[in-house]
Amino acid sequence: MMASDAPEGGAVRLALFLCLSLIVLAFTVATATAIGDYNINLRTVFLSVTNELGLTGADIAPIEQSVVWNLRLSRALVAALAGAGLAICGAILQALLRNALAEPFVLGVSAGASTGAVCVIVLGIGAGGLSLSLGAFAGAFAAFALVALLSNGATSGPNHTILAGVAASQLFNALTSYIVTTSGNAQQARDVMFWLLGSFGGVRWPDVQLLLVVVIVSLGVCIWMGRALDAFTFGDEDAAALGVPVARIRLVLFGVTALLTATIVSMVGAIGFVGLVVPHAARYVVGPLHLRLLPACAVVGAVFMVIADITSRVIATQQTVPIGVVTALVGVPFFAIILYRARPQA
Amino acid sequence: MSVVAKNLRWGVKRKTIVSDVSLTVAPGETLGLIGPNGSGKSSLLRLLSGLRHPLSGRVEINGQDIAQVPRKALSRQIAFVQQSAATDTNVTVRDVVRLGRTPHRSALAGWSETDETAVAHALERVDMTSRRAQPWQTLSGGERQRVHIARALAQTPQVMFLDEPTNHLDIHHQIEILRMVRDLDLTSVIALHDLNLAAMFCDRIVVLEAGAVRACGTPDAVLTQAILRDVFRVTAHVSGSSDADRPHIRFSPQ
Numbered sequence: 001m002m003a004s005d006a007p008e009g010g011a012v013r014l015a016l017f018l019c020l021s022l023i024v025l026a027f028t029v030a031t032a033t034a035i036g037d038y039n040i041n042l043r044t045v046f047l048s049v050t051n052e053l054g055l056t057g058a059d060i061a062p063i064e065q066s067v068v069w070n071l072r073l074s075r076a077l078v079a080a081l082a083g084a085g086l087a088i089c090g091a092i093l094q095a096l097l098r099n100a101l102a103e104p105f106v107l108g109v110s111a112g113a114s115t116g117a118v119c120v121i122v123l124g125i126g127a128g129g130l131s132l133s134l135g136a137f138a139g140a141f142a143a144f145a146l147v148a149l150l151s152n153g154a155t156s157g158p159n160h161t162i163l164a165g166v167a168a169s170q171l172f173n174a175l176t177s178y179i180v181t182t183s184g185n186a187q188q189a190r191d192v193m194f195w196l197l198g199s200f201g202g203v204r205w206p207d208v209q210l211l212l213v214v215v216i217v218s219l220g221v222c223i224w225m226g227r228a229l230d231a232f233t234f235g236d237e238d239a240a241a242l243g244v245p246v247a248r249i250r251l252v253l254f255g256v257t258a259l260l261t262a263t264i265v266s267m268v269g270a271i272g273f274v275g276l277v278v279p280h281a282a283r284y285v286v287g288p289l290h291l292r293l294l295p296a297c298a299v300v301g302a303v304f305m306v307i308a309d310i311t312s313r314v315i316a317t318q319q320t321v322p323i324g325v326v327t328a329l330v331g332v333p334f335f336a337i338i339l340y341r342a343r344p345q346a
Numbered sequence: 347m348s349v350v351a352k353n354l355r356w357g358v359k360r361k362t363i364v365s366d367v368s369l370t371v372a373p374g375e376t377l378g379l380i381g382p383n384g385s386g387k388s389s390l391l392r393l394l395s396g397l398r399h400p401l402s403g404r405v406e407i408n409g410q411d412i413a414q415v416p417r418k419a420l421s422r423q424i425a426f427v428q429q430s431a432a433t434d435t436n437v438t439v440r441d442v443v444r445l446g447r448t449p450h451r452s453a454l455a456g457w458s459e460t461d462e463t464a465v466a467h468a469l470e471r472v473d474m475t476s477r478r479a480q481p482w483q484t485l486s487g488g489e490r491q492r493v494h495i496a497r498a499l500a501q502t503p504q505v506m507f508l509d510e511p512t513n514h515l516d517i518h519h520q521i522e523i524l525r526m527v528r529d530l531d532l533t534s535v536i537a538l539h540d541l542n543l544a545a546m547f548c549d550r551i552v553v554l555e556a557g558a559v560r561a562c563g564t565p566d567a568v569l570t571q572a573i574l575r576d577v578f579r580v581t582a583h584v585s586g587s588s589d590a591d592r593p594h595i596r597f598s599p600q
Contacts, residue, residue, distance in 0.1 A: 098433070098434070100434055223454075224453050224454070225453070226453075227448060227451065227453060227454075228448075228453075230445060230448070231445055231448045233433050233435050233437060233442070233445065234428070234431040234432070234433050234445075235428075235431060237392075237397060237426075237428065238426075238428060238431055240397055240417065241395065241397060241421065241425070241426035241428075242421055242445060242446070242448040242449055242501070243417050243418035243419075243420065243421030243422070243448060243449030244417075244418075244448065245417060245418075283436070287436075287441075288435045288436055288437055288441070289441065291454075
């Protein structure tokens with residue numbers, strides 16, 4: 001009886017779940033790498049990767065090896081990392097704002113990051129990859145500030161935050177459209193619109209490396225503060241009464257969320273609803289405590305996004321559907337379910 | 347553990363909410379805080395527990411100024427129970443009580459024997475041991491409040507502050523909660539609305555009016571017809587009950 005009751009029981013369950021999810025993740029990444037304009041079998045995928053890592057010297061057509069390593073694997077890994085990052089953001093925001101519907105896309109943070117990035121692309125403020133990320137980061141922070149201002153901190157109810165998020169989304173999307181239509185040429189406009197719905201096309205290894213560092217550091221910080229996040233279960237004041245430095249935790253974690261969102265948006269665009277769907281699904285399996293929830297969110301988010309990427313490429317023949325379309329098709333019904341279930345308590 | 351407040355003053359913008367409050371709570375005492383709506387009960391409780399910082403004045407717990415004690419260390423000595431705190435998260439009774447160990451644990455420390463004992467004792471104390479695996483959402487109002495008290499007890503505090511812990515509860519559960527708090531072996535300060543309950547369960551009572559202490563003393567000294575008329579604006583008859591110095595208040599309708 002104690003075994004099932006003690007936290008150690010949960011740890012074993014979590015470890016099993018994580019192992020299983022990582023195996024599934026490896027398999028989905030391999031599948032994502034195998035599928036494309038022309039399919040490459042899984043054995044070739046595996047040998048290409050081991051060849052590149054210098055583990056084997058198998059005889060693979062150079063073109064296939066290059067496609068696997070340079071185009072598809074980097075794309076699949078960015079998808080996995082973006083999914084992990086957005087899911088972590090969702091879990092953090094849901095805990096801090098105590099709102100089941102909170103996530104970067106719903107709160108307008110993704111829209112803010114898009115506006116920042118578009119400023120850099122179209123208006124040419126600054127130059128190079130770093131300034132694109134910086135622009136997105138500034139936009140994400142502006143959105144956070146606006147939402148905080150509109151919902152007026154802790155005094156308003158959780159619903160205000162979502163309404164403030166709606167307002168922020170509208171404002172930043174309008175700004176983005178304004179900038180694109182007034183300053184961009186037709187080609188830029190088309191590029192930006194496609195990118196706003198999310199696209200993993202064109203990502204390369206440097207993107208993987210940057211995102212890997214950001215996701216690992218963010219996950220580390222969040223897990224470090226995981227226990228403090230649990231203390232927010234009954235609100236800010238309750239957390240303070242339990243000895244949690246509320247203001248500092250909020251500042252650091254909102255910062256981490258903005259950084260993650262900005263990095264992801266500047267790379268692959270504003271992909272919605274991953275941060276909404278994944279934490280709820282993960283909570284269902286590993287429970288609400290953040291030391292377990294956050295790692296679970298990371299792997300489940302990764303699997304979800306890679307599957308969404310595969311779906312976006314096979315759902316229409318000869319066309320790649322924007323990834324945001326796929327996640328929205330899954331996410332919006334999910335959003336409706338949560339909204340419906342949250343209603344009686346509101 | 348004693349609690350001493352000296353000349354506490356607090357407000358928002360130009361509005362003073364707590365003005366020049368001084369009071370003393372003796373170790374082991376149960377102090378009731380009464381007063382009409384907006385008299386500053388909740389604000390005073392938050393100042394006493396260090397959740398808000400006074401504009402001037404100070405609070406000492408066992409002779410130590412709480413402004414000098416880090417928040418986490420403070421939370422190992424004092425616990426705060428809000429009125430009907432709620433959550434949408436799907437947590438169990440045990441999860442909630444375990445939160446009480448937060449100030450005792452470092453970021454990644456494991457669950458120790460001391461933590462386990464504190465949680466077990468707290469659950470036992472509020473008679474929820476057999477229901478520790480039950481989801482929070484399925485508990486009744488009275489049960490939720492008992493779990494909140496268990497969580498506060500898991501902090502192993504020496505002082506407990508409770509902000510209207512009996513709100514929204516039926517009379518049986520109101521009495522049950524207050525009896526539980528009174529019998530705890532620690533210093534407690536309770537903000538209460540029901541004057542008769544305050545008279546029944548508190549050793550001493552502080553009457554707040556417009557942020558200032560209007561009266562302070564044993565229930566029979568404080569709950570007088572004059573104070574009830576001036577502070578609460580009600581006509582009432584106060585009679586001695588069978589219990590020595592516990593007055594009983596009967597309100598007149600008009």
